[in-house]
Amino acid sequence: MTDVNNRSQRLGILVGGGPAPGINSVISAITIEARNSNLEVIGIYDGFARLIEGDTTAVSQLTIPDVSNVHFQGGSILRTSRANPTRNKEDLQRVVQGLKELGISYLVTIGGDDTAFSASEVSQASDGSIRVVHVPKTIDNDLPLPANMPTFGYETARHVGTGLVLNLMEDSRTTNRWYFVVAMGRSAGHLALGMGKAAGATLTIVPEEFLADRITIGQVCDVLECAILKRRVMGRERGLAIIAEGIAEKLDPEELAGLPGVEVNYDQHGHIRLEEIPLEKVLKREIQHRFQQRGEAIGIVDRTIGYELRSASPTPFDVDYTRTLGHGAVRGLLSVTEANRRTDGGLVCLENGQTKIVPFEELRDPVTQRTKVRRVDIDSEGYQVARDYMIRLEKEDLANPEMKLQLATAANMTPDEFVARFAHVVELAGTID
Structure with a gap:
């Protein structure tokens, strides 16, 4: 590590x-x-992890030559971690003390909603001695930025993910089978919907279309089964469904824990470790079981898309966007005088072509006191357009006697049995009227 004892x-x-x-x-x-701007820059490795332990040695001075050619590279030259400094007061105080020992008076954090919350807590705990600005980063696109601006990284992730989905769709056409693809996204379905809409996937299922706090695996599988049956009526035995990873967060942990091969664990921020839930395999197993009960076999390939996207080289959009955000973060920090220095800091964002600092308190949910989550707006035109191009069971299908009979026949049911079994699917919040 570079010597950081000479301080300015x-x-x-x-x-x-x-x-x-x-x-x-x-x-x-x-x-x-x-x-x-005549500031020394200290790069802190591994997020808050080392500082929580009281270790201030995992740092390095950064100069312009060090970073002049890294802007088009994926990954993070400072690495990253999910270490949570807000779990207890002792950890938080060690972080603040470590930053003070390093002589840091300005801190820029780069991360998602959990890191934004941690940044806010660090700023408050420093009593104004450390000015903090957070740069919103997540491929989930779930931070509440103004003017519906994306979080950086999302557009690149969607671009790369769409290419992967298109490849799988071609394989589906070639082999005449179904693909179930789970797309990363802890709480919101933006990435899944963005990839599905861009690629023209058969359907995309996002957690926002289920209004209840808790849903069952059976409810999700009902949507999938109806789409498969409708495609069959249309003369096609293949398709690709994208399922947002956040669906698993709505499932009952006890139901998940009772499934073979599933272990429910939690991260340092109290979230279910969704990457350890094989949602695509759970759904595949249930759908295949349903068809086997009718004496049929159905070919389904399960895949997860997420890790392939996170460290991809950024697209020109994200390079342009992030350079503006980084510049704006520093200008925002330096524009605050000692007389009006905020003790809570804020988040840098772009609105109408100008960077601005949104105070942390405006980002907090008044009930949970955590950072607000931007979810897919199922009433928006963007979502409705996406739904229009999906193959899913719709209200008009059940209102059309001929279509209802064909769907029931494909399911080995009578029309009345089919309606009784699947009518709830068309009552989902996202269903087109």
């Missing part, structure tokens, strides 16, 4: 949460603007 006014940078395309571009932009 210092700005620290750390990365929390999972990787996202564009992290290095943010680090580069922050470093260049800070150095040009």
Whole structure:
């Protein structure tokens, strides 16, 4: 590590949460603007993990030559971690003390909703001695940015993910079978819907279309089964369904834990470790079981898309976007005088072509006191267009006697049995009227 004992006014940078395309571009932009503003820049490795342990040695001075050619690279030159400094007061105080020992008076955190919350808590715990700005990063696109701006990394992830989905769709056509693809996204279905809409997937299922706090595996499988049956009526025995990973967060943990091969664990922020839930296999197994009960076999290939996207090289959009955010983060930090220094810091974002700092308190949910989550708006035109192009059971299918008979025949049921069994599917919040 570089010697950081010679001190002047210092700005620290750390990365929390999972990787996202564009992290290095943010680090580069922050470093260049800070150095040009006569600040020393200290890169902190592994997020909050080392600081929580009281270790201030995992740091390095960053100069312009260090970062001048990293903006188009994926991953993070400072690495990242999900370590949570807010689990207890002792951890939080060690982080604040470590930052003070490093002589850091300005801190830029790069991360998602959990890191944003941690940044806010660090700023408050420092009593104004450390000014904090957070740069919103997540391929989930679930931070509440103004003017519906995406979080950085999302557009690259959608671009790369769409290419993978298109390849799988071609394989589906070639082999005449179904694909169940689970797309990363802890709470919101933006990435799944974005890939599905762009690729023209048969259907995409997002958690927002289920209004209840808890749903069952059977409810999700009913949507899938009806889509498969409708495709059969249309003369096709193949298709590709994208299921948002966040569906698993709505499932009853006890139901999940009771399934073979499923173990429910939680991360440091109290979230179910969704990457350890084989949702695609659970859904595949249930659908195949349903068809086997009718004496049929159905070919389904299950895949998960997520890790392939997180450290991809950013697209020009995300490079452009992140350079603006990084520059804006430094300008936002330096524009605050001692007289009006906020003790809670804020999040840098882009609105109407200009960067602005949104105070952390405006991002907090008044009930949970956690960072608000931006979910898919199922009443938006964007979602309705996506739904229009999906193959799913709709109300008009059940209102059409001929279609209802064909669907029932495909399911080896009478029309009345089919309606009784699947009518609830068309009552989902996202169903087109």
